[in-house]
Amino acid sequence: MVQEPDAERVAATRDRLVTPDEATRLADLFRLLGDATRARLLYALLEAGELCVCDLADAVEVTDTAVSHALRLLRTAGIVASRRAGRMIYYRLADAHVRMLLDLSREHMREER
Amino acid sequence: MVQEPDAERVAATRDRLVTPDEATRLADLFRLLGDATRARLLYALLEAGELCVCDLADAVEVTDTAVSHALRLLRTAGIVASRRAGRMIYYRLADAHVRMLLDLSREHMREER
């Protein structure tokens, strides 16, 4: 650790900063999006609205077991929601914020290069 | 792998889907935000505009070595940019998209609970 060239600004920044707790929750959210399989699942849901596990496995070209594991993480975190219809379970994005986040990020990606 | 209850919708979804390559790049971006230390660094920069490594280490309460490693990842990915001033190196968020992403996510977090 070293000295502070601008102690005031550092102090001011620390005050308005996201708390360590908030930062952890934010990082947790981002980490969940930070996997190619989960990202593809989420963007599939963003496009399709609602899909069952087998549809998702087919769209993303991953084992249904892997999809199931991935969805559990997303479900637990409240990023996706599910509904049962017969033997199938349909998944959807849980809220508008997540949709915006995914959309904005995709735009970012596409404008960059 | 199982059958497709709605083959048409799956096919349509797969077409408009983010490509595996795009998904990977998006996941790479999110993964970088998906660590509490890096998240705190980024939000510190979002608030302060520009900070040197020692300021950041102080604000986030992490070793300056750890900060340096974290910043290298963010720099390499084009998420932050740096400028040297004497022996100090000032970091800032690289573009407006990242700022929006961070801002939107924080709002999301704060509205949720």
Place this chain on the structure above:
DNA sequence: AGAACACCTGAAGAGCTATTCATATGTTCA
């Protein structure tokens, strides 16, 4: 009831990642 189906779960291993320690580079100032 039993078979087929859609999905879930737990355990285990391979691979990745973050932090630390030791050391190196580049800069200022006396």
Place this chain on the structure above:
DNA sequence: TGAACATATGAATAGCTCTTCAGGTGTTCT
């Protein structure tokens, strides 16, 4: 020039994560 400072880098280790495999639950249909 040399000492002090700010930051960067490489190697190593501990911890986490994703996928797979094997088996389990709940549902439909005959």
